[in-house]
Amino acid sequence: MSGIGDPRLEALRWRHEYAGKVRDLYLSDAEPGRALVVASDRVSAFDHVLSPGIPGKGALLTQLSLWWFSRLEVPNHLVEPTAGGLAALESPLPPDVAARAMLVKRLDMFPIEAVVRGYLVGSGWVEYQASRSVCGIPLPAGLSNGDRLPEPIYTPAYKAPLGEHDENITFAQTVELVGATDAAAIRDLSLHVFSTASAIAEERGVILADTKFEFGRDAASGEITLADEVLTSDSSRYWDAEAYAAGGANRLDSFDKxxxxxxxxxxxxxxxxxxxxxxxxxxxxxxxxxxxxERLTLPR
Incomplete structure (x- = not known):
């Protein structure tokens, strides 16, 4: 997807490298090995970017990612652990951009979306009705839409080239893509982060139904590193725990688009x-x- 960069960033010698459906990527010769990721207010559905955007969405997504990064004890792509890594910049960004930006390490990204599902919903529910399984993982009979699974399951997807659809794959196929050691590490990290985040969300009256992570390898350390956004309302499905427990038509209303x-x-x-x-x-x-x-980050 093409896009036009922010001239204020270009004046600071950040060149616009890539525009996704929501995020823009900037690179600078003065910041080797780093990238500036800026979330926009764009909103997409059914593979189309829609108009108008959602005011404040980019800042909210960034705020939530940073809140989660600070609570997950796994390596992440931020250059610095505070203020979105921006404190490492010599030239400060315009305040409205800084609210939506992260300065991150450039990673060798794995071509996998690491999806974890704690509940049967969405495409998982559709597949379950046809095969009583999700991404090759057999599930008990008699489950209904929105039911909690006996335990969270890892259901990866292959990250297709830009403009094409991601494809659900089996764990065995991830082994073919990245090797057995890395495939297992990504799976185990994903399940660990999901479990940690689910417990934090439940304390705040929110259910984390499912989410997707992206990982890359840090060339300097060799570590598998959590990247992109994490546990936002664009990458995850959250429900109100009280409404879910009460049942009814609104029990699966999610905090997203x-x-x-x-x-x-x-x-x-x-x-x-x-x-x-x-x-x-x-x-x-x-x-x-x-x-x-507010539900997740404000004191209760």
Whole structure:
């Protein structure tokens, strides 16, 4: 996906290298081995970037990633452990950009999305209905949509080239991609982080239903390192624990862009350019992102 870089960053000698659906990547000859990752307010659904964006979303995603990085005792890609690594910069960023940015180490990324599921929902539920398994992992009979699994399962995906769809794969296929040692390490790290994060979320009345991680290898240390965003409302599915326990139609309402997906599915046939999002949908979605941040990070 092409994009136009922020001229203020270009004036600081950061060149715009890549635009994803949500994040922009900048590189600088003055910062060898490092990258600047800047989250935008863009929102995507059904493989399309929509208009308008969600105000404040980029800052919220970055804030939540940094909050989680500080609580997970695994190596991560931040250059410095505080302030998004930005304290290591000689020239400060514009404040509105700094709120959405992380200065990170460049890693040799693994071509795997490390997905962990604690509950049966989404594409996992669809697959379970057809095969009583998810990504080749057999599950007990009689489960329903949204049920908690007996234990979290690791269901990786192959990260397809830009513009193509990621593909669910088996653990054996990850071994073919990255080797047995790294495949096992990524799986075990993913399950460990999920377990740790689930316990933290539950203390705050929030269920972490599923999430996806990305990992790379730090060339200097050789360590497998947690990268990109982590445990945000864009990469994870969170539910309100009280609503889930009460049951009913709203028990699986998630703190993310599901409002956008639902509206788009009802008002667009997935042909041509998607319609512009109404202001009410934008605000409701922004409120869900803000609510998750407050539920997780503010003292209870």
């Amino acid at each position: 599901q409002i956008v997906r639902d509206w788009l599915a009802a008002h667009w046939d997935k042909q041509g350019t998607p319609p512009e999002l109404p202001a009410e949908i934008v605000e409701r979605t922004a409120a869900r992102y803000r609510e998750l941040i």
